[in-house]
Amino acid sequence: MHYRFTLLRKIPRYLVIFCGFWMLLSSFQPPDSTRRITKLKSLLKKADQKTQVRIYNRISWQYRNSSLDKSIEYGQKALDLATEIEDDTLLSETYDYMGIAYYLHGNYQQSLKYYLESLLIKEQMQDTLSFVLTYNNLAILYSRLNNYGEALRYFRKCYQIHESNENKTQMGGSLNNIGSLYSDMDNADSALFYHQKALDIRLTLSDSTDIGYSLKNMANAYRMKGNYEAAFENFKKALKYLKNTDDQMVVANTYYYMGISYSEKGDYDRALRVLKKGLSLVEQIEQNLSVRNFKKEIAAIHYQTHDYKKAYQELLDFAELQDQIYNNESIKRIAEMRTIYETEKKEEQIELLAQEQAKQEKKIKSQTLSLKRTQTQLIILTLAFLTTIITFMFLRNRNRYRQKELLNYQQLRYRESQIQSIINAQEKERERFARDIHDSVGSGLSALKMNISNLDPDNKGIRSKNKDIYSNSLDILDDIHKEIRNISFNLKPKILASQGLLPVLEEMIRRINTIGKINVSLNVFDFETRLPTDVEINTYRVLQEILNNIMKHSNAQHVSIQLTKYESEINLMVEDDGTGFDIQDLKKNNSYGWDNIISRLELINGKHEIDTMPGRKGTTVIIDIPLQNDKTRIGTNT
Amino acid sequence: MIKQELGQTLKLLIVDDHQILIDGLFNMLDQSYYQIVDQAHNAGEALEILEQKEVDLLVCDLEMPGMPGIDLIRIIKERYPHIKILVLSMHDEKSIVTEAVKLGINGYLLKNISQDKLLQAIERARHNKFYISEELTDILAENISTKSPKELLTVRELEILKLIVNEHTNKEIAKTLFISERTVESHRKNIFRKTNSKSLVGLIKYTIDNKLI
Numbered sequence: 001m002h003y004r005f006t007l008l009r010k011i012p013r014y015l016v017i018f019c020g021f022w023m024l025l026s027s028f029q030p031p032d033s034t035r036r037i038t039k040l041k042s043l044l045k046k047a048d049q050k051t052q053v054r055i056y057n058r059i060s061w062q063y064r065n066s067s068l069d070k071s072i073e074y075g076q077k078a079l080d081l082a083t084e085i086e087d088d089t090l091l092s093e094t095y096d097y098m099g100i101a102y103y104l105h106g107n108y109q110q111s112l113k114y115y116l117e118s119l120l121i122k123e124q125m126q127d128t129l130s131f132v133l134t135y136n137n138l139a140i141l142y143s144r145l146n147n148y149g150e151a152l153r154y155f156r157k158c159y160q161i162h163e164s165n166e167n168k169t170q171m172g173g174s175l176n177n178i179g180s181l182y183s184d185m186d187n188a189d190s191a192l193f194y195h196q197k198a199l200d201i202r203l204t205l206s207d208s209t210d211i212g213y214s215l216k217n218m219a220n221a222y223r224m225k226g227n228y229e230a231a232f233e234n235f236k237k238a239l240k241y242l243k244n245t246d247d248q249m250v251v252a253n254t255y256y257y258m259g260i261s262y263s264e265k266g267d268y269d270r271a272l273r274v275l276k277k278g279l280s281l282v283e284q285i286e287q288n289l290s291v292r293n294f295k296k297e298i299a300a301i302h303y304q305t306h307d308y309k310k311a312y313q314e315l316l317d318f319a320e321l322q323d324q325i326y327n328n329e330s331i332k333r334i335a336e337m338r339t340i341y342e343t344e345k346k347e348e349q350i351e352l353l354a355q356e357q358a359k360q361e362k363k364i365k366s367q368t369l370s371l372k373r374t375q376t377q378l379i380i381l382t383l384a385f386l387t388t389i390i391t392f393m394f395l396r397n398r399n400r401y402r403q404k405e406l407l408n409y410q411q412l413r414y415r416e417s418q419i420q421s422i423i424n425a426q427e428k429e430r431e432r433f434a435r436d437i438h439d440s441v442g443s444g445l446s447a448l449k450m451n452i453s454n455l456d457p458d459n460k461g462i463r464s465k466n467k468d469i470y471s472n473s474l475d476i477l478d479d480i481h482k483e484i485r486n487i488s489f490n491l492k493p494k495i496l497a498s499q500g501l502l503p504v505l506e507e508m509i510r511r512i513n514t515i516g517k518i519n520v521s522l523n524v525f526d527f528e529t530r531l532p533t534d535v536e537i538n539t540y541r542v543l544q545e546i547l548n549n550i551m552k553h554s555n556a557q558h559v560s561i562q563l564t565k566y567e568s569e570i571n572l573m574v575e576d577d578g579t580g581f582d583i584q585d586l587k588k589n590n591s592y593g594w595d596n597i598i599s600r601l602e603l604i605n606g607k608h609e610i611d612t613m614p615g616r617k618g619t620t621v622i623i624d625i626p627l628q629n630d631k632t633r634i635g636t637n638t
Numbered sequence: 639m640i641k642q643e644l645g646q647t648l649k650l651l652i653v654d655d656h657q658i659l660i661d662g663l664f665n666m667l668d669q670s671y672y673q674i675v676d677q678a679h680n681a682g683e684a685l686e687i688l689e690q691k692e693v694d695l696l697v698c699d700l701e702m703p704g705m706p707g708i709d710l711i712r713i714i715k716e717r718y719p720h721i722k723i724l725v726l727s728m729h730d731e732k733s734i735v736t737e738a739v740k741l742g743i744n745g746y747l748l749k750n751i752s753q754d755k756l757l758q759a760i761e762r763a764r765h766n767k768f769y770i771s772e773e774l775t776d777i778l779a780e781n782i783s784t785k786s787p788k789e790l791l792t793v794r795e796l797e798i799l800k801l802i803v804n805e806h807t808n809k810e811i812a813k814t815l816f817i818s819e820r821t822v823e824s825h826r827k828n829i830f831r832k833t834n835s836k837s838l839v840g841l842i843k844y845t846i847d848n849k850l851i
Contacts (some may be wrong), residue, residue: 474752
């Protein structure tokens with residue numbers, strides 16, 4: 001409660017200033033301001049320049065509460081014209097108007113500047129009387145700035161001027177202002193003193209409104225001192241004097257302070273009655289600021305009397321008004337901001353430049369930031385891209401790996417089958433050798449044993465018989481020996497490793513030709529040097545197998561074998577004059593001999609071609625074997 | 639039994655990895671005429687004996703563990719040129735026989751040799767003459783001379799060469815000879831290779847020069 005009262009006491013100070021400083025031109029904005037402005041503007045064309053200056057000032061004045069820009073604009077027009085026509089009086093008057101405009105908008109610095117400009121001109125003009133207005137305005141300005149000492153000094157200057165001119169009306173006004181200033185300074189005694197002096201003068205002048213002012217101010221001073229009896233006495237006197245006044249604001253003000261006084265005294269009924277009277281007055285003259293103050297005070301009283309519903313209602317109204325005022329204040333503040341902008345243009349410009357620079361920096365920063373963001377995005381994108389690539393590559397590699405594995409597996413299977421067919425061929429060969437040994441060596445030995453058992457140990461029998469057996473046995477032994485040499489050679493020709501392919505082929509052919517069933521010829525070209533071991537072994541085995549097949553199946557008389565060496569390959573050509581056959585049969589029959597040929601050729605990357613036809617005479621087998629060792633071969637020494 | 643010619647007792651060294659063969663030889667040779675000074679089962683042993691004992695004739699196998707008989711012969715021929723050498727081998731391969739013979743041995747005998755043939759070989763060796771088993775005489779008879787141009791090419795190749803020179807295509811040649819084009823192509827390739835021809839013109843020139851047509 002105490003704070004609220006302190007606050008309430010502060011508000012009247014405005015009222016004191018605006019209502020109490022009579023010298024100051026009315027701060028009330030007439031409701032018909034727009035109409036007046038239009039009318040003033042229409043007067044401009046016909047008026048002379050001096051009048052134009054005055055009209056500009058009036059228009060500026062009319063705009064003072066609504067638009068500072070307009071106010072300043074017209075003030076400037078007045079200023080320009082006054083400067084042009086070199087009318088110092090009008091010029092200083094214009095400065096005064098502009099000072100007030102800036103003051104009302106809270107631009108006190110600018111206000112002070114114009115007041116001082118005005119004062120400067122007036123000093124040159126030696127027009128001391130006209131100083132009063134400026135001094136008064138300066139005093140109000142300083143009091144607003146809480147510079148009470150300076151304010152008081154200017155008010156006193158006003159009083160001194162008026163006193164020297166014996167202008168009692170103005171003297172009363174000045175004393176009133178000094179009293180109000182002391183009230184603002186919470187110096188009730190001094191306030192009472194000056195208001196009393198003002199009243200004394202004013203009572204001699206019989207201006208009832210002025211007298212009412214002074215009485216009201218005295219009453220408030222008494223209230224401040226806590227002397228409510230004196231306060232009420234003066235309030236009532238004031239109201240009597242103000243009965244017929246045009247200035248409804250001072251009446252409302254009287255009611256306001258009366259109400260506060262009653263409220264402070266605890267007489268809420270009377271306080272309420274008085275405040276409502278004042279309220280209706282300010283509502284009539286649409287003084288929202290005052291209405292608000294009344295509402296707040298009334299709400300407080302309702303609260304005190306526990307009539308919360310009414311208190312709430314009043315507070316709602318108060319809040320609404322507060323919003324309105326605040327909005328108006330906001331508009332004003334915006335205007336003030338503009339003013340500040342105007343007045344401190346250069347600084348503003350510098351600041352603007354600085355801001356621009358800052359903006360640029362900010363922009364650069366944001367650009368850098370966005371660049372960083374872009375970089376980050378790029379990095380993220382790159383990472384994402386890389387991840388995708390890696391994943392892709394990983395998958396592909398895995399796929400490749402799988403394919404490779406599959407291929408390896410297939411190759412492995414293929415090699416396995418190759419090895420299997422070689423093993424099979426070897427088994428087949430062993431079978432053949434076993435049969436050869438059994439058939440030739442075995443039967444030969446059996447015959448030999450029979451021969452020996454037929455021999456007569458005592459040499460008693462026919463001498464010629466023994467001799468026959470002896471020579472037959474030696475023949476059998478020779479046959480066995482020969483057969484064993486052949487078997488040994490076929491199993492593993494010693495000369496293949498020691499002397500190479502050509503000698504072993506020659507030997508093989510010689511052996512075949514020795515049998516006499518078939519004539520084999522060998523024609524070689526450029527075979528002076530040895531070939532890779534695996535090529536020699538496998539070529540020999542392949543040729544051996546081909547010759548076996550020819551001898552077994554073709555009924556050929558002649559076989560021609562050609563070995564032609566090229567730079568990077570050897571060409572093997574075997575031609576026979578036997579009966580041709582169906583290649584498909586060869587493959588279908590799944591003969592070990594043929595499988596052996598294919599497997600051995602695979603080992604040395606040999607390519608074969610068979611030129612044959614069933615029933616046709618002559619078959620040619622062509623085999624090309626590369627000599628580069630770049631491909632891994634499964635070595636076999638059989 | 640062949641009656642041996644009287645003369646100085648011949649000192650023999652037998653080198654073979656098979657004891658049974660050595661024993662067989664012992665039985666076949668009359669010790670009064672042929673003094674078998676020692677026996678060795680490999681080349682190393684043989685060389686050791688040769689450093690200690692005087693030997694006139696070496697009967698040697700070719701296939702032995704360690705150093706091959708052929709290398710032993712080379713060493714002996716170098717160190718002891720006066721020692722006569724007879725090869726007694728299982729191997730009847732032409733290349734093996736030829737290689738040994740080229741080293742200047744005095745005889746090549748297959749192991750199925752009879753006593754009289756053995757003695758015949760030894761006696762020929764004693765008189766620095768050469769002996770070879772009957773089965774192998776054909777081998778040495780074969781001429782290993784360079785082939786003439788006509789022998790360079792096979793019969794089939796000569797046939798094809800004629801057709802090529804007469805500007806027949808592979809297809810025509812294949813039809814004529816009842817063979818496949820691929821076979822003709824292989825033959826053509828081999829003919830060019832063997833005649834060292836780079837072009838058809840070159841091949842024709844070769845054909846004319848060597849009177850192949």
